[in-house]
Amino acid sequence: MPAAPSADGHWQEDPGAWRTTPRPRGWKTLRAQVLARDGHQCTWIDDGQRCTNDGTDADHISDPDDHRPENLRTLCGYHHRKRTALQARAARGELPNRARPKPQHPGLIADDAGNTGTAARAAASSAAAAGRTAMRDALQRAREQAKRGADDEPPF
Numbered sequence: 001m002p003a004a005p006s007a008d009g010h011w012q013e014d015p016g017a018w019r020t021t022p023r024p025r026g027w028k029t030l031r032a033q034v035l036a037r038d039g040h041q042c043t044w045i046d047d048g049q050r051c052t053n054d055g056t057d058a059d060h061i062s063d064p065d066d067h068r069p070e071n072l073r074t075l076c077g078y079h080h081r082k083r084t085a086l087q088a089r090a091a092r093g094e095l096p097n098r099a100r101p102k103p104q105h106p107g108l109i110a111d112d113a114g115n116t117g118t119a120a121r122a123a124a125s126s127a128a129a130a131g132r133t134a135m136r137d138a139l140q141r142a143r144e145q146a147k148r149g150a151d152d153e154p155p156f
Contacts, residue, residue, distance in 0.1 A: 024067045031058040031072075038074035044083075051079060059083060 024030070035055055042051035055074030062071055075083065 042076035044079040
């Protein structure tokens, strides 16, 4: 059941209405003045073109508690719903990302920091190269020590 004016001209809200602020006394008259001022045509501008639909709703341009005619404009039902949805979305903020994280391939090499792919391969390659160098150095030292030991006379 939509809102309707009472016998005294005050706009009565539907008990199930979602409005957060009540309309003022004399809303019916104020709404009629705004619709007449705008020629009963929607004032929404899209791509430089004014909507050609009949204006049926009085919309608050900024503050919803400011009921001065300068803060009201005429919109068609479609654009009034669109504007209300845009305002609600802006007030709600950005929605959380609902995409699931991509699962890692079980064959990927990961380093201690959890990096995979090129960074992990580079780190693993660098560690392997360092390991090979250390092994090569140790082998060289062992050969030199063995050589020195072979040149010495046996103690007996």
